[in-house]
Amino acid sequence: MWIPSLLKGSNEAEMKALGMKISADDIYSVNTSSLKDAVPHFDGGCTAEMISSKGLLLTNHHCGYDNIQSHSTVEHDYLTDGFWAYKMSDELPNKDLTVTFIIKIEDVTAKIFEGVTGLATEIEKQKKIQQNMAALSKSFPREAWQEAMIRTFYDGNQYLLFVTETFKDVRLVGAPPSSIGKFGSDTDNWVWPRHTGDFSLFRIYADKNNHPAEYAIDNVPYQPKHFFPISAKGIQENDFTMVMGYPGRTQEYLPSFAVEQIVNDLNPAKIEIRDAALKVQDGFMRKDNAIKIQYASKYAGVANYWKKWIGETKGLKKSNAVALKKDFEKKFQERVNKAGKQSEYGTLLSDFEKNYNEIKPYAIAKDYFTEVVLRNSEILSFGYRLYQLEQVYNSKGDQAFTDRKNNLIAGFEGLYKDYSAPVDEKVFEQLIHLYATKSPKQFLPESIQKINPAVSARLIFDNSKLTNYNGLKELLNGDAKSVVERMNQDPAYQLVKLIADSYQKIVAPKFDEINIKNIALQRTYMKGIMEFFPNDRIFPDANSTLRVTYGQVKGYKPSDAVVYEPISYLDGVIEKYVPGDYEFDVPKKLIDLYYAKDFGNYADKNGKMPLAFIATNHTTGGNSGSPTLDANGNLIGLNFDRVWEGTMSDIYYSPEICRNIMVDARYILFIIDKFARATNLIEELTIVYPKSKKSK
Ligand code: ARG
Ligand code: ASP
Numbered sequence: 001m002w003i004p005s006l007l008k009g010s011n012e013a014e015m016k017a018l019g020m021k022i023s024a025d026d027i028y029s030v031n032t033s034s035l036k037d038a039v040p041h042f043d044g045g046c047t048a049e050m051i052s053s054k055g056l057l058l059t060n061h062h063c064g065y066d067n068i069q070s071h072s073t074v075e076h077d078y079l080t081d082g083f084w085a086y087k088m089s090d091e092l093p094n095k096d097l098t099v100t101f102i103i104k105i106e107d108v109t110a111k112i113f114e115g116v117t118g119l120a121t122e123i124e125k126q127k128k129i130q131q132n133m134a135a136l137s138k139s140f141p142r143e144a145w146q147e148a149m150i151r152t153f154y155d156g157n158q159y160l161l162f163v164t165e166t167f168k169d170v171r172l173v174g175a176p177p178s179s180i181g182k183f184g185s186d187t188d189n190w191v192w193p194r195h196t197g198d199f200s201l202f203r204i205y206a207d208k209n210n211h212p213a214e215y216a217i218d219n220v221p222y223q224p225k226h227f228f229p230i231s232a233k234g235i236q237e238n239d240f241t242m243v244m245g246y247p248g249r250t251q252e253y254l255p256s257f258a259v260e261q262i263v264n265d266l267n268p269a270k271i272e273i274r275d276a277a278l279k280v281q282d283g284f285m286r287k288d289n290a291i292k293i294q295y296a297s298k299y300a301g302v303a304n305y306w307k308k309w310i311g312e313t314k315g316l317k318k319s320n321a322v323a324l325k326k327d328f329e330k331k332f333q334e335r336v337n338k339a340g341k342q343s344e345y346g347t348l349l350s351d352f353e354k355n356y357n358e359i360k361p362y363a364i365a366k367d368y369f370t371e372v373v374l375r376n377s378e379i380l381s382f383g384y385r386l387y388q389l390e391q392v393y394n395s396k397g398d399q400a401f402t403d404r405k406n407n408l409i410a411g412f413e414g415l416y417k418d419y420s421a422p423v424d425e426k427v428f429e430q431l432i433h434l435y436a437t438k439s440p441k442q443f444l445p446e447s448i449q450k451i452n453p454a455v456s457a458r459l460i461f462d463n464s465k466l467t468n469y470n471g472l473k474e475l476l477n478g479d480a481k482s483v484v485e486r487m488n489q490d491p492a493y494q495l496v497k498l499i500a501d502s503y504q505k506i507v508a509p510k511f512d513e514i515n516i517k518n519i520a521l522q523r524t525y526m527k528g529i530m531e532f533f534p535n536d537r538i539f540p541d542a543n544s545t546l547r548v549t550y551g552q553v554k555g556y557k558p559s560d561a562v563v564y565e566p567i568s569y570l571d572g573v574i575e576k577y578v579p580g581d582y583e584f585d586v587p588k589k590l591i592d593l594y595y596a597k598d599f600g601n602y603a604d605k606n607g608k609m610p611l612a613f614i615a616t617n618h619t620t621g622g623n624s625g626s627p628t629l630d631a632n633g634n635l636i637g638l639n640f641d642r643v644w645e646g647t648m649s650d651i652y653y654s655p656e657i658c659r660n661i662m663v664d665a666r667y668i669l670f671i672i673d674k675f676a677r678a679t680n681l682i683e684e685l686t687i688v689y690p691k692s693k694k695s696k
């Protein structure tokens with residue numbers, strides 16, 4: 001996960017040795033157009049790539065999912081049936097969807113540390129750093145339509161500034177039906193071999209000057225500085241591959257004590273909570289199509305990390321990550337001693353150990369609070385927003401209260417559109433039981449410890465105003481004082497307040513106090529790793545900024561006597577096909593194309609239709625939608641996932657077993673061309689064909 005502006009030197013040499021034909025300057029340059037100009041951050045959480053001179057972009061189906069879902073109703077169900085704009089005027093605008101490009105990257109470390117070293121406490125230092133960051137991102141020279149943001153790298157040892165451009169008029173152009181775009185759904189999620197055509201298409205619109213603008217009917221297609229030609233030449237094992245994108249978060253340099261806690265305490269707690277919520281939702285979704293649409297996106301989000309944590313826990317155990325970390329720590333300590341640097345690093349590891357022991361119950365309590373109250377019980381999460389509203393009133397008074405209240409009322413409309421009280425009641429009953437019995441007792445109010453989940457669920461869902469949008473509006477109607485009074489009589493609100501009060505008073509302050517010490521230790525540890533292991537190639541943990549990762553197309557051995565090949569084919573869809581199934585149904589048209597071998601120009605040299613492939617690129621959440629490029633910088637695939645045995649890669653990356661999963665570009669072209677018959681889109685693309693095939 002290398003920084004694109006810093007590839008010259010050892011990265012570039014290694015990439016060339018692996019087969020890359022282009023240069024570091026072709027990937028990142030400030031003055032001329034480069035590959036980075038074709039790789040925006042999609043909606044803050046995914047990656048996309050430009051594939052035409054007219055603003056057309058490619059990302060994953062699961063990245064566009066929220067937007068596809070929000071245009072869907074039981075009558076126009078684009079999730080089930082797919083959506084294709086056969087002309088630009090059919091493209092669908094999306095409220096609040098943004099796409100952000102990086103214009104340039106600058107190292108500002110020295111400026112951020114100005115006036116910091118002399119300060120006595122960690123809190124003062126952090127405050128000064130925050131002030132410097134705010135001041136510099138405000139004053140940094142840029143155009144009126146651009147922004148600047150600063151992020152830390154290597155846990156506070158380096159700071160880089162990014163000048164960005166954010167586009168706000170982004171329209172839906174195409175999405176295959178979920179039976180292609182989400183084929184295999186949660187059963188196949190995080191798993192190889194895979195057969196998901198996980199892609200969707202959007203178009204960026206700009207003002208007349210090609211600059212970002214709010215949605216307007218007369219906006220024009222954006223002309224990117226670079227877009228990717230798409231290769232229909234195909235790939236083979238050991239080919240060079242490069243992935244550019246916005247990996248969200250990795251924790252590759254955590255000490256063993258932290259990893260132990262994740263494996264033994266935090267992941268199991270979160271998995272159990274989500275397991276309960278998902279079982280309830282799944283039961284309703286299978287029976288009721290309207291609920292299926294309402295909960296599709298939420299369910300996918302919750303299920304995704306539930307499953308990832310299961311795989312991650314298994315992988316960390318199987319790879320002996322904790323023991324390997326402990327070995328490394330021993331070596332670290334030896335090198336500290338040998339260098340005579342005990343005063344700076346001597347107690348680092350024992351301090352880590354002490355802090356992680358101390359923080360453990362608070363960390364568990366924090367995860368219970370986050371997963372139960374903020375994330376998975378919807379009525380409690382709604383109540384928590386009102387709890388924050390009351391806090392705004394208490395600390396900032398009437399005007400702030402009214403502003404926030406109006407925002408909330410507007411925001412709640414969308415939440416209630418996809419809300420079903422009967423589903424949520426059952427979820428609540430399960431989760432409050434776990435909260436009362438499994439989260440650390442010493443922090444729980446006594447009435448919570450004694451709660452009867454079924455009785456409490458009935459009481460709340462029969463009497464709370466929060467079970468529907470009209471009730472919520474009624475509750476929030478009027479001046480601050482009467483609203484707050486009324487909220488405090490609502491049974492859902494009362495419960496949230498009881499839980500949140502005790503969390504905020506007992507758990508959060510202590511957690512923060514220990515956590516800030518760990519953050520400081522982590523910064524020192526990172527500095528030490530770079531100092532004492534200068535020959536290890538140390539990349540900075542992911543932080544949602546643009547990175548370049550590279551590797552080779554490669555299969556792997558998941559377990560004894562089993563070998564996985566690196567390329568999957570459409571044949572696998574037909575093998576997995578279960579007519580009418582929730583996850584493994586296949587559209588008739590695709591089956592027909594398969595049996596007619598009607599693959600257009602996109603089949604491989606044996607006449608088979610390639611579908612997905614894996615490679616050794618190190619990726620994580622946020623890399624979804626990332627372009628996979630060949631040695632010449634042409635698009636060969638679209639990243640969307642990782643393999644089951646390697647899901648621990650956020651914490652411990654093992655090159656033997658960690659692989660990223662991509663849709664083959666040829667399958668995407670085949671679906672657009674042969675399945676959707678969207679020739680308007682195919683004509684817009686630049687497709688590079690092998691010599692044996694003619695371009696049309
Ligand atoms: N696991 C992939 C990622 O982390 C794909 C998730 C979307 N698919 C799903 N079935 N939830 O985003
Ligand atoms: N599926 C992930 C994403 O949405 C990618 C991953 O975690 O490998 O970014």
